[in-house]
Amino acid sequence: MARNRGHGLLVRLLAGSVLVAICSITATAWLAATSTSGTIRQEQGETLASDARINDELLGYAATHRTWDGVAPLVRELARGTGRRIALTTEPRRVIADSAEPGSPLPARPSAVVDPLAVDVTLVPSAAADRIDRRATGPFTLTAAERARSRAAAGRVVACARERYGVAGRVTVAPGGRASAVLSPVPAATPSAPAGDPRAAPTPMPAPPGTPGELPLGVEEACGADELREPVATERRALRELQTRVTACLRRSGLSPVILRPDLTWTARPSRTPATERQVAACLAEERRAQLRPYVAPPAVLFIGTPEQAAGLELGPGGTLRITGAAALVLVLAVGVSALIATRLTRPVHALTGAVRRMREGDATARVDVRDRGEIGQLAAAFNEMAEHLDRMERQRREMVSDVSHELRTPISNVRGWLEAAQDGVAELDRELVASLVEETLLLQHIVDDLQELALADAGKLRLHPEPVAVADLLDQVATVHRGRAAAAGLTLLTEAPGDPVLLADPVRLRQAVGNLVVNALRHTGPGGRVTLRARATPSGVDIEVADTGTGIAPEHLPHVFDRFWRADKSRSRRTGGSGLGLAIVRHLAELHGGRASVTSVPGAGATFTLSLPHAPPGHAPVTARP
Structure with a gap:
């Protein structure tokens, strides 16, 4: 990483300087070898461009005029603008308009035939398939x-x-x-709005x-x-005429007619002898030309003379022009290489700036596609990682809001429904109903308390008060609290803590985490099962395990068991399935102590949840003996 930072931009700048020096040394030879061919190619390109422009202007005139009368001013204007001689004749070579003096001989070969109904595709590559100029509307x-x-x-x-x-x-x-x-x-x-207008500064x-x-x-x-x-009336009349022409053309070939649309596409009629698209297109093009011919100028032959050569092209005595050209080329190359290097350096910066602005405007998908391997590439990669993190956090926030609203809706709806039923006299507010409402309220309180715990953990405000904790005593306390519930469910609750391990931890938070694991194990273990609380010392701290002999967890569900509001059985009610936040709280508490929470399971044989805790939370000295 440091190597890239030390050589990325520096190597590029040095390479650019060396390249400019090499170009300066070889500029004179390169100019001598390429100037002639470059000039020829440039002149050819300019000639083709001017030929295409002249042809297009004359096509436009022919498409919108019935005759060539009045084309002479346009011919003279085009000749002045292009520096070319332009002559327009009939096919028998009778001059229609000529930019040269009267009587001047025509060029040996014509350049094109100007016909808006048969456009020369070599000069107009973008012409339509039927070669009819779009300006010929007739x-x-x-x-x-x-x-x-x-x-x-x-x-x-x-x-x-x-x-x-x-x-x-x-x-x-x-x-x-x-x-x-x-x-x-x-x-x-x-x-x-105008100044002084009361509507000034309207709402965007x-x-x-x-x-x-x-x-x-x-x-x-x-x-x-x-x-x-x-289509308007004029277009409808013209379309009906064209429809009649096309129908007659197809019938002359023994083909069924088609229905023309205003955009000159067509729909085939059901028939035993339907026309192919090529046949319809041929008839349509032929009849369009016949329909448009009276409205456009007749075909004319275009002659375009070669431009006059400038006298200044010859080299002066002493090779002054050659030296000046070489110097200019060196300057252009130097500027071009510098601009190229600057562009390659600034393009990813601009891309990164644009992505930052899009993200500021709310585009969470803004990313930078930079293939640079140097410093700028590292910066782009860091930005993309940050954008992914922010996008992931935003998705989690939205999912959290959705889950919270879903989890609170059911108990609130139950309480409201029973209270409205009691208010309307449909249900009697007896002891059982009051007990049910109290149970729903306690469920709400449980969810809200869990959410508060997670909110404090997310905000970094959940503080620990560590002190030496005898893990065996803590497991006995948790087991005592839940032993009555275990006995009522027909379960056996055991504790094992060989070696009497000790660690520095917050006893309240640690009991909460272990208690959540025990409640989860009791909930998913059937009568006659066993839940075991174990603690064992490890080189890095203490592992606390809660193992059960219940239903177990499928392998595909293991990565999600510590997610908020996640349950493998989606059909289970919250009354039997808990708030869906207990295991998420366990994970946060373990991480707050500098440890981690994990789970292993064999479906049908139970699951084992493990809290792997260090000897002391981050920033505290560990204890080595039992208090």
């Missing part, structure tokens, strides 16, 4: 009035979601003019209920978002 384009109504309806949905559910949203408009409401589960910001809107990352249930239906998806 008869599906909404009128001005329909656009206004659609946008107003989408605005109402966004406002409803924000005001009623605290859900943020925005209005988006599709190429055809249809508006839609995009809702997000992120709570909308509370609007601030609570976060919407539901799973993080999902919309609250029913928000879209309540705010009318479904109505936005209904």
